[in-house]
Amino acid sequence: MTAKAIDRDETLKDFGEAVNMTAGELERYLETEESQKVGWKGAGGHEENVESIGHMEGRRIVELLRKPRAELSDDDLHHMRRVVGYVHRHLAEGGPAEDKEGSRWRYSLMNWGHDPLK
Numbered sequence: 001m002t003a004k005a006i007d008r009d010e011t012l013k014d015f016g017e018a019v020n021m022t023a024g025e026l027e028r029y030l031e032t033e034e035s036q037k038v039g040w041k042g043a044g045g046h047e048e049n050v051e052s053i054g055h056m057e058g059r060r061i062v063e064l065l066r067k068p069r070a071e072l073s074d075d076d077l078h079h080m081r082r083v084v085g086y087v088h089r090h091l092a093e094g095g096p097a098e099d100k101e102g103s104r105w106r107y108s109l110m111n112w113g114h115d116p117l118k
Contacts, residue, residue, distance in 0.1 A: 008077060012069065015080040018087040019113035023065035026113050030058045038107045054111035057083065061113040087114045 021029070029035050039052025061083060064076055072080075087109065095105035101117060109116055 008072075011077045011080050011084075012072075014084045015064075018084045019061060019065065020118050021110065021113045021115055023062045025115075026058055026065070026110075027062050029110050030055060030062070034107045035111055038104045039111060052111070054108055057086075058111045058113065065113075083112055086112055090114075091116065 019026075035055060035058070036052075039054035060079065064072070064080060064083075067076065090105070090109050090112070091114075093105065095116065096103045100106055106116055
């Protein structure tokens with residue numbers, strides 16, 4: 001097995017563990033007010049109609065989840081590693097001590113395809 005194949009397999013495994021929502025679950029969540037009100041909107045992006053980085057990521061993650069594995073490009077795999085890194089960093093923060101269910105911390109993670117309450 002080549003180094004690239006090992007990296008591909010590891011990336012797919014890690015992505016599958018980090019993203020614990022299905023494409024359908026994530027797509028439905030992205031339509032909610034909770035999803036749209038959290039996340040960084042870039043420099044100067046405080047307007048109501050500006051999409052957050054996490055929300056854009058969620059749309060990309062839905063595409064990745066629906067794409068056949070054989071059709072995943074190197075760019076897709078690189079993006080999957082980025083998602084895994086974000087989820088791991090955000091989980092390490094631990095979230096609020098109380099009311100994790102209704103927290104911005106949870107909503108932000110869910111934009112990236114991970115529901116910490118699952």
